[in-house]
Amino acid sequence: MKYVVVTGGVLSGLGKGITASSIGRLLIARGYKVTAIKIDPYLNCDAGTMNPFQHGEVFVLDDGSEVDLDLGNYERFLDINLTTDHNITTGKVYRKVIEKERRGDYLGDTVQIIPHITDEIKNRIISVAEHSGADICIVELGGTVGDIESAPFLEAVRQLKTHVGGKGNLIFVHTTLVPTLSVVGEPKTKPTQHSVKELRAIGITPDVIVIRSDRAVEHSVKKKISLFCDVPVEAVISAYNVSTIY
Secondary structure (H helix, E strand, O other), rough: OOOOOOOEOOOOOOOHHHHHHHHHHHHHOOOEEEEEEEEEEOOOOOOOHHHHHOOOOOOOOOOOEOOOOHHHHHHHOOOOOOOOEEEEHHHHHHHHHHHHHHHHHOOOOOOOHHHHHHHHHHHHHHHHHHHHOOEEEEEEEOOOOHHHHHHHHHHHHHHHHHHHHOOOEEEEEEEEEOOOOOOOOOOHHHHHHHHHHHHHOOOOOOOEEEEEOOOOOHHHHHHHHHHOOHHHHHHEEEEEOOOOOO
């Protein structure tokens, strides 16, 4: 089993879900079987009780689960059917760990974020991936690098890389923003540099950087990001705004 972990930086709503779905579509075109997992670092157990004006449209899966709209993108792009297990939330993880603690499963251990919460996250990702029968599992981590809510999940996927055998079995794709200020008229890479710096500070070095922008960026911008973020220039992908994502 191979894993592609998609993270996001600078701000939310960049299009991590579309990035993850598009990567999956490309892998399917190469003949691989793909599945997808969405991690939502909120304390709700699911999206069913959340205000759609705050979080967006709720998507209902075949098993009746009310989940994040990104899972709808996965199903449309990848032509697969997902279940409630493909949506991991902080609420689900903490509830399961507390249930285990109440049953005495931890045999008197002091239950902590590391290793108990992070182990639960890793076990859920691996279980869903292996039971799917897919060749590659795409894991999208919702939120933005630096958010306090995302910290346990980032630590878990950092550990996951070693757990599954290193770079040959897991890569990190970081989606970030390269804004163009109207008064200056040139793309600014500093937000991306700081986002990657923050990601590397917690032990994750991206293998691919997907840069979101209003229009296609020049090769010189990619070279600058490559230099400062220690990523090969061919692994810096420009994902600019288009009239339709399809």
